[in-house]
Each structure stands twice: as structure tokens, then as C-alpha cells.
Amino acid sequence: MAAFEPVLLANVGKPDSYTLSAYEASGGYQGLRKVLQTMSPDQVKDLVKSSGLRGRGGAGFPTGLKWTFLPANHPGPIYFCLNADESEPGTFNNRILMESDPHQVLEGLIISCFATKASTAYFYMRYEFPTAWDRVNAAIADCYRAGYLGSNILGSGFSLNVYTHRGAAAYICGEETGLIESLEGKRAWPRIKPPFPAVEGVFRKPTVVNNVETAACVTQIATRGVEWFKSMGVPPDPKIPRDAGSYGPKLYCLSGHVNRPGCYEAPLGLTVRELIDTYGGGVPQGRKVKAVIPGGISMGLLTAEELDCPLDFNGPGRYGCLGLGTAAVVVMDETVSMVDFLHNSCQFFAHESCGQCTPCREGTSWSLGLMKRIMAGQGRLKDLDLLLEIGDTIGIIPGTTICGLADGAAWPIKNAIRKFRGEFEEYIRRTNPAGWMKTDPVPAMKLVELH
Numbered sequence: 001m002a003a004f005e006p007v008l009l010a011n012v013g014k015p016d017s018y019t020l021s022a023y024e025a026s027g028g029y030q031g032l033r034k035v036l037q038t039m040s041p042d043q044v045k046d047l048v049k050s051s052g053l054r055g056r057g058g059a060g061f062p063t064g065l066k067w068t069f070l071p072a073n074h075p076g077p078i079y080f081c082l083n084a085d086e087s088e089p090g091t092f093n094n095r096i097l098m099e100s101d102p103h104q105v106l107e108g109l110i111i112s113c114f115a116t117k118a119s120t121a122y123f124y125m126r127y128e129f130p131t132a133w134d135r136v137n138a139a140i141a142d143c144y145r146a147g148y149l150g151s152n153i154l155g156s157g158f159s160l161n162v163y164t165h166r167g168a169a170a171y172i173c174g175e176e177t178g179l180i181e182s183l184e185g186k187r188a189w190p191r192i193k194p195p196f197p198a199v200e201g202v203f204r205k206p207t208v209v210n211n212v213e214t215a216a217c218v219t220q221i222a223t224r225g226v227e228w229f230k231s232m233g234v235p236p237d238p239k240i241p242r243d244a245g246s247y248g249p250k251l252y253c254l255s256g257h258v259n260r261p262g263c264y265e266a267p268l269g270l271t272v273r274e275l276i277d278t279y280g281g282g283v284p285q286g287r288k289v290k291a292v293i294p295g296g297i298s299m300g301l302l303t304a305e306e307l308d309c310p311l312d313f314n315g316p317g318r319y320g321c322l323g324l325g326t327a328a329v330v331v332m333d334e335t336v337s338m339v340d341f342l343h344n345s346c347q348f349f350a351h352e353s354c355g356q357c358t359p360c361r362e363g364t365s366w367s368l369g370l371m372k373r374i375m376a377g378q379g380r381l382k383d384l385d386l387l388l389e390i391g392d393t394i395g396i397i398p399g400t401t402i403c404g405l406a407d408g409a410a411w412p413i414k415n416a417i418r419k420f421r422g423e424f425e426e427y428i429r430r431t432n433p434a435g436w437m438k439t440d441p442v443p444a445m446k447l448v449e450l451h
């Protein structure tokens with residue numbers, strides 16, 4: 001295996017790794033002690049800013065920069081939400097961190113709250129994570145007992161309370177403003193932005209939302225320093241204005257048709273091929289890769305010819321995907337039908353759309369209707385263009401929706417049809433020999449019946 005030594009996953013697999021005593025024995029909470037004893041909040045903010053850390057939750061926004069958007073000298077309260085909803089299909093790194101090393105996450109959360117002057121943190125966790133729920137709650141209780149949480153933490157004068165909140169079991173609860181609405185006891189309907197959460201978030205107060213893996217990275221930056229963090233990854237691309245680079249370690253979730261699925265830690269910029277072959281042990285039974293989801297289903301698809309795509313914040317975008325997303329890589333071998341893939345994907349997004357925006361609500365359900373018609377042997381070649389028209393017109397990128405769920409629904413459609421059009425056409429011709437060439441409009445009811 002590569003010379004890289006895992007840091008974020010260093011404790012995973014060790015006995016009782018989730019307990020406070022095991023964490024402290026491995027040097028845990030030294031970063032927090034250093035921060036509270038020797039640094040001011042602004043210095044911690046600058047530290048994280050200069051590390052180049054970008055959020056690991058999907059959008060890759062620079063973490064330190066996000067923290068500077070909080071209003072200066074705000075009288076408070078300032079809130080911090082730890083996004084542990086982990087709803088992107090194929091993604092399970094947050095769960096592993098919470099189950100096996102919850103204190104690494106909590107240490108990063110406490111440091112982040114100190115830097116942002118947040119006095120209350122909400123740990124918003126996906127409903128379906130019972131083990132993580134128990135271990136995080138036990139870890140929080142231990143932190144209170146040990147003086148890492150509560151009033152006057154380690155005698156520093158800084159006080160913080162952390163509350164756990166169970167998610168509402170929907171994909172949209174992971175979108176930061178959907179999460180905030182859900183936390184406030186409402187439906188997780190994403191808010192129109194601006195105002196962004198940094199200005200008006202939880203209970204309309206300034207709020208930071210960060211991912212669990214981002215918090216774990218903060219722990220390591222505080223403990224090991226900026227130089228260590230920037231010693232790995234990919235520097236900014238001079239051709240991309242304001243590119244912040246892709247520094248630090250990353251947790252890659254690998255699943256699907258690989259011999260050794262799992263969560264692997266490596267520097268940002270690992271190629272898909274290296275991940276599949278070196279870490280995943282290749283595709284079972286000597287089969288070939290047909291397609292790869294690079295970062296959760298909403299990021300789209302890579303073909304077998306695109307496996308040298310580097311998994312950094314710019315890599316998948318250069319191959320026509322939406323982005324790095326959560327770096328959850330799902331491998332599909334040559335036995336997988338791309339028609340089945342797209343049908344599944346459309347079903348997921350039609351089910352998960354919250355329905356606020358017409359282009360997303362209608363677009364996701366119409367694309368599912370079209371896929372169902374194709375699957376039922378009533379598809380027309382024209383339907384592929386209709387699907388592309390939907391894909392190209394829904395989402396934040398074309399500017400028609402409130403949140404990015406619609407972009408996530410669009411990318412699998414755009415990539416599957418543009419990169420695998422021949423397979424879709426062959427399927428339609430074979431299953432609808434009498435009607436594949438028709439172009440006349442199909443009554444709307446026909447789609448609804450098949451829905």
C-alpha cells in the first residue's frame with residue numbers, strides 16, 4: 001500500500017477506539033489544549049484559513065473563509081451545526097468517524113466553536129445511525145465530565161454546550177438550510193439564500209454549518225499544524241481564478257464492484273484508478289469497469305476511459321461531472337445496465353425532491369416517468385433528448401432552483417445519456433421495435449400512469 005500513513009482513520013479498528021480513555025491515550029485533546037492555552041479565536045480562524053482546508057461535506061467551500069463571513073463583534077448567540085446527516089448515496093465516512101472515533105470529531109467541533117465564538121453546537125445526525133448516535137452521546141457525556149465541554153473549558157473562560165439532534169430521515173436534511181429548518185422543528189425545506197446561514201441561520205442567528213470530516217480535519221490541523229496539512233494534496237490551479245487548491249487527507253468511500261470495498265484515507269488527488277486497483281483490489285472475477293460514480297450519485301458518471309481522473313476538488317469537473325462531492329466512489333462493472341442505473345437514480349431524486357421548486361419537483365418526476373416508459377418498452381429516441389432538456393434546465397447552475405438537489409438529479413441524467421447514448425438507443429430500439437422512432441407528443445397521462 002502507499003507510504004501514506006492514515007491520520008483521520010488512525011484509531012479505527014483499535015479496541016475501544018470510541019472511548020475517551022483510548023482517545024486520550026493516543027494523544028487526543030492535545031490540539032484543544034494547545035488552542036485554548038495559547039491562541040485567540042482569530043488566530044485559530046487564521047490557522048484554518050491558511051491550511052487551505054475545504055469542506056468535506058460536498059461543496060468544498062474553504063472552511064476558514066466561511067468562518068470569516070460571521071458578523072464581526074456580534075453580541076451572540078452564534079450557533080454551530082455539525083452536519084452528520086450523511087445522506088449522499090455511497091457515502092459512509094462520517095458514520096465510521098462517529099462510530100469509531102467520536103472524540104476526534106468532538107475535538108474538532110470544540111476547536112471550531114472556539115474559533116467562531118459559538119456558544120452552542122448542534123450535532124445533527126442522520127436518523128439511521130443508531131451506533132453512532134449512542135457513541136456520540138456517550139462521548140459528549142464524557143467530555144462534560146472531563147471538562148472539555150460545559151462552562152470554562154479547561155479553565156480557558158470559553159464555554160460550550162453541545163446538543164445532539166436526530167435527523168428526519170430525508171436526503172434534503174443534509175442541505176445546510178434544510179438542516180436548520182429541520183433543527184427548528186419544521187419540514188426540512190431549504191431556504192432561499194441570501195441570507196446565508198453565517199448571517200441568518202438557526203433561530204435567525206449567525207450560524208456555521210460544517211461536515212463531520214471537516215471537523216476531524218480541524219482537529220488534525222490544530223494538532224499537527226498547517227505545514228503538515230499542506231504537505232499533501234494538490235496546489236491551486238493557476239488557470240482557475242481564486243482556486244483554493246485541494247490540500248490534506250481525504251476519506252474515500254469505495255463500494256460497488258470492487259474486491260475490497262471500504263473507507264480509505266489518502267491525500268486528495270488520488271486517481272480513481274489507484275483507488276480501485278491499489279486500495280480496492282480491482283474488479284471481481286476479472287470483469288472490467290464500465291462506469292464509476294466519482295463522489296456520490298449526484299456528481300454524475302465517469303466512463304472506463306476516464307479512470308485517471310484525480311479525486312481533488314477540480315478533477316471530476318474536468319471530466320464533465322458536477323464535482324468531487326463526498327468522494328464516495330461507486331464502481332459498476334460491465335454487467336450493469338446504464339438504463340437501470342439511470343432509472344434508479346431518477347427514482348431516488350424524484351422521491352427526495354422536497355417539492356418547493358417547480359423545475360425540481362416536476363423535472364425529477366418527469367424524468368422518472370420517462371425512464372419508466374423506456375423501461376416498460378415504450379421508449380422513443382426522442383425521450384433521450386427530453387431527458388437531456390430536463391437535465392440541462394433544472395438546478396442552481398442554470399439558476400432555476402433553491403438548492404443543489406436538482407443539480408444532483410440532473411448530473412446523472414446528463415452524464416449517463418451523453419456518455420452512454422449508444423446503450424440507451426440500443427435498448428429503446430430493441431424493446432420498442434414498433435415505436436422507437438415516433439416523435440409525436442405522448443399524452444401527459446401516459447407518463448403519470450407509468451409513474
Ligand SMILES: Cc1cc2nc3c(=O)[nH]c(=O)nc-3n(C[C@H](O)[C@H](O)[C@H](O)COP(=O)(O)O)c2cc1C
Pocket residue numbers: 054055056057058059060061063083084085086087088171172173174175176177209210211212214403404405408
Ligand atoms: C441535497 C443536498 C444534500 C446535502 N447533504 C449533505 C450531507 O448529508 N452532509 C453534509 O455535510 N453536507 C451535505 N450537503 C452540503 C451542505 O449543504 C453544506 O454545504 C455542508 O454541510 C457544509 O459543510 P462543509 O463546508 O464542512 O462541507 C448537502 C447539500 C445538498 C444540496
Ligand code: SF4
Pocket residue numbers: 172189190352353354355356357358360361401402403404405406
Ligand atoms: S431544488 Fe428541489 S429539493 Fe431543493 S428546494 Fe427546490 S424542490 Fe426542494
